[in-house]
Amino acid sequence: AWDFAQGKAVEVDNAFERPQCSACFIQHVGDDLMDIYELLKTEARLFKYGSGTGTNFSALRARQEKLSGGGTSSGLMSFLDVFDRAAGATKSGGTTRRAAKMVCIDMDHPEIIDFIEWKVREEDKARALIAQGYEADFNGEAYKTISGQNANNSVRVTDAFMAAVEMGGTWRTIARTTKATVDEYDARWLWKKLGDAAWACADPGVQFDTTINRWHTCPKSGRINASNPCSEYMFLDNSACNLASLNLTRFTSADGQLDLGSFRHAVRLFLLAQEILVDFSSYPTAEIAHNSHRFRPLGLGYANLGTLLMLMGLSYDSPQGRAVAAAITAVMTGEAYAMSAEMSAAKGTFEDYETNRDEMLHVMSMHRDAAHGIDRAYCPPDLVDGACEAWDRAVRMGVESGYRNAQTTVLAPTGTIGLLMDCDTTGIEPDFALVKFKKLAGGGYFKIVNQSVPAALSRLGYAKHEVDQIVAYVSGTGTLADAPHIDRGALAKAGLTSGEMAKVEAALPSVFEISQAFAPWVVGEDVYARLGLPERDGSSLLRKLGFDGKQIEEANDVIVGCMTIEGAPYLRDQDVSVFDCANRCGAKGKRFLRPESHVRMMAAVQPFLSGAISKTVNMPNESTRDDVRELYSLAWRLGLKAVAIYRDGSKASQPLQAKRTKEKKDQKADRMVLASGSEATPDAGVRGPSVRVRLPKKRQGFTQEARVGGHKVYVRTGEYADGMLGEIFIDMHKEGAAFRSLMNCFSMAVSIGLQHGVPLSTYVDQFSFTRFEPQGLVEGHPNVKFATSIVDYIFRVLGVEYLQRYDLAQVPPAPVQHRIEDPSDTKAHKDMTASLPPPEPSAQLALPEPPEPALPGDALSQSLDDLMGDAPVCDNCGHITVRNGSCYRCLNCGNSLGCS
Known part of the structure; x- marks a missing residue:
């Protein structure tokens, strides 16, 4: 923090008397290993206290550039991965908020292609993991596994590069150490790469370096290289900005127009408060503390512009809307700089003002000229006049007294504080x-x-x-009262109790889809059990209660709302664009x-x-x-x-999320709940993992009774019309309640997966040879004679019955064995011989096959796999047994399982 007595930044004893008040930081990193890791430490400290930081990493040498101690650098991207992991590990502010971080790279860095495509590659990995069943949530396992997800990425481009794009020129990347040309690219090809990456995953953004530095108030003190994580604060490296935002709708008069007097007063008051905070705050490093005192940058802004324009009856996409927004912003910044000049007259200019006086006054004149250029045809006269007057006064006072602050205004995102500000x-x-x-x-x-x-x-x-x-x-009634089809009377008649309906009513104001209010965690599991519903989603309950898709949709539009104003009663066509x-x-x-x-x-x-x-x-x-x-x-x-x-x-x-989407006719798939699906025959190769294809109400299947290790097991299946497996049921009535419930839940999970397109072969490969008790001999199935667990038995049976996976059967079906049960059965003999391959030419048969070269390691592994791949544990000594014919024998103690 800044010490007034000593006139320098000193380390504070605690963070309570001098708290960190700035949320936005820009930091520098040099091409030095210790400097890199010093930045890592500073970033962690900022994240801990709830702030965000941005850095331009372009100073770091590229991959394969020489190191001073010999060897070559691992490159920029290797260090960016380290910073990304550190940001992901440090929750911002010690809470569940994510760390806020910006990474900027200049377009002339040799690793610019890797940087542009970084998040594209990682997003592809995330989608692959999600397709395999990992959670899609941004805090889920898929996004935790990949890199590059904890920062906003931006590429810094200059006017020279953009001119090369426009003219079809080339662009060179420059080595950081030797300044030699590394690569030369077609500028349009690079621009295409950047746009393609942003299209694919929303990163990187673009920062226009020449434009940024053209409006720089302190160019003699250094250039602007980076921004804070949200890209609104752009200033010198190792600087900080404390933010404040005004809710514009709080300054509206009864007719919806902006009250300029109260707005100006609020701007002056807020800027004064922010100025006081500069020297009473603490900062993560002495250099940032010194630069904050030296330049005193502030970040006043506003929120709720979209709502203000709506209240004024103006469309966001209209010349009138843009002119009003321009005038309001001009009033705010002009008044802020006028206040800064007033404070400068009383307390003095910021430290580096005299060094940059001419440049800053030139930028102030640019602002003033822009204010006088606002189109009066589209803006209320008082707003335009107020903007021009504020800037005339700000420039005049600045010439006389200078400015207390190098910067005064930004427009921050106000994402979460906006909710608190109403x-x-x-x-x-x-x-x-x-x-x-x-x-x-x-x-x-x-x-x-x-x-x-x-x-x-x-x-x-x-x-x-x-x-x-x-x-x-638009937003629905939020109640069952007077709803079409699905009201209290209809639900009571269908069998819901008053208590269950009260739970539904309480949930309705916060749901995206009416079926969510009928989910088991809302109404209770007993409703589903009472109605005999194995499915556990609200739409299946509503259908079970007797409501069809059209009725559910009509009730949804009334209770939850259409979520759009288009088509609303009484709404005039000319007013639709306002919303x-x-x-x-x-x-x-x-x-x-x-x-x-x-x-x-x-x-x-x-x-x-x-x-x-x-x-x-x-x-x-x-x-x-x-x-x-x-x-x-x-x-x-x-x-x-x-x-x-x-x-x-x-x-x-x-x-x-802004809407629910329709997957098929009469079927709404909410993005946050299980898709309701449709009763249809699946089209092989078309079913996606996110679309549930339900079984017909009446379906075929089989029931297989057997014993596994002495425990009776019933496996029941349900099939689609084309014979594909769609569900399984597992019954073990004499097992304990917990085990039986687990098997029921397991069968439901498998069934839901099958109906969402998970291939049966995936389940068979995953769960065959699973080992746990009960296990042992199988009695009652003609082909499967031994199983290492109940789950192993189930998927051996399903593999044999539906996939013809006879390798899972200890006794393959007769046609597979190529033998005749009855020598007198000539039909069987014909069938068998028809299935045999044609005889090879005698010349080929006479030649022996050359022996394959011996591979001791592979052969041993294969032999052990054949002998012990699905072998049970010896019940006498606990060693793994080996296969002995159709049974298993222990090589350690000689015990035989089931054979002798």
Whole structure:
């Protein structure tokens, strides 16, 4: 922290008197091993106290560059993997929040291709793991296994590179140590690589280095190389910024317009409070503490812009919406710099102001010119006049007194604090969807409904009863009362108790799909047991209670809501665009904001910010790679400092869901619950692991009674119309309740897997030869005569019956043995001889086969596998037995199992 008496940064005794108040940090790393690991330690300290950090790692030498002590470097990517693992291990703030980290790499680094494709490769690995059954959650095993998931990645590109892309030129990568050219690429090919990667997994984003440094207020003190994790704070290395955000809707008057007087006052008050924090905060390193005192950068911003525009009756994607956003941002930053100049007159300028005076005043003039360029045709006159007046005053006072702060404003994401601030939209973002579900890091989902829709409708002139009906159409009634088909009366008639219905009612306001309110963890397991339902999902319960798919859907639209305003009663066509969101809303929604509209909104406000904008450009799933590249190019042409995109569904795990999707007609598949499926015959090779294909109500199968080690076992199967296995049941009535229940659950799990497309062969390969008690001789099956466990027996039987896996049978079926039971049976003889291969030419038969070369290790392993692969433990001495004919013999004590 800064010590006023000594005039320098000193180490503090505790973090309570001088807490860490900054959330955003930018740090430097040098091409030195100790410097690299010093940064690792500092990052861990920042994550511990809930902050985020960004670093440009381009100084690190590339793979195969020479080391001073001899040998070659392992390269940039090897160290990035270390930093990624460290960030994943350090939960931010000591809670379940993830560490926040930004990795920036210059486009001229020799390992730029590996960096661009890093997350693409890792995302492919995650999808492969998820396809094998690992959890898809971003905290699950699949994403824990892969690397590169704990940071935002950005590539720094210059105007020179973008010009090469435009002109079809080449681009060179430069060695960090010798400055020699390493590779030369077609610039358009590199740009294509970058766009393809962002399309595939949303990373990397792009930071436009030349634009960033053009608006830099302190270029003589150093260049801007990186940003904080969210890309809104862009300043010198080893610096920090404390953030604050204002909820714009709290400054609206009765007619929905912005109250400029109260907004200006809040800006002045917040900036003063942030300024006081600078020297009373602690920082992770002495250099960051000194630079914070030296430059005093602040990060005031706002949130809820999307809602404010909605309340004003303006579409996010309109010239009017962009002009209003530009004017509001200009007022905020102009007033902030005017306040900074006022504080400078009283307390003095920031330390490096005089060094950078001319450059900073030039940037202030650029801001002022942009304010005077706001299109008055699309913006209320008082807003434009307020913006121009604020910037005229800020520049005039700065010339006279200088500035107390090198930077004053940014637009932060306000993702979680926005909820605490009662914001419906975060930062500069439009609403993600009118009704959405946020996946929580600690597990579960949180239903978020836009609370500003009623007020916006009222200001647009709708009567109260019209507003009520439109809102109910969007977000549902949240109750069974007056619901079509599925109401209290119908449920009582179907057999649900009042207590069970009360549980359903309590769950309805927070569900994505009505079937979730009928899940076993809501209504209780006894309901399913009472109705004899082996399935454990809400849609199967509703169908069992007598409701068909159409009735469930109609009830769902009323109770849970359509989640879109499109098609709502009373809504005028000209007002629909006011409620457009970043994504299609609900299953019925068709409209969404064009990705280009996000970029144009950012471009409207960027000239009025000290820093940049934390914003994700949402793109629909069907967007192409060319769309992504064009969006990045548009951002550069419009003067943005940075841009990042997210194509819906491009990652196997995403935190926000906006709708339920229909897999087939009359079948809704909620992304958070088991798909309800349909009664259909499976099409071999088409069934995906996420679509459940139910068995017909009446189906074929067999029941096999047998004894395994003296324990009676019944295996029952259910088949699809084409004979494919679709379910199994396992009964062992004389076993204990716990074991019997485990076997029942196991059979249900296998059945669900089969119905979701898991091949039977996968189960057979996985569970054959599983060993546990009871095990032993099998009585009652014609082919399987010994099993090492009940599970082994079950999958040997299924393998033999459905896959013709006769290698699992101790006694293969007769045709496989190629022998005639009755010598007089000429038909059998004909069948057998017909199945034999044709005789080979005598010349070939006369020649002996050359012996294969001896492989002692392989031969021994094969022999042991043949002898002991499925052998049981000796019941006398405990050693592994070996096969002896159709039985097993212990080589240690001579005991024989079942033969003599």
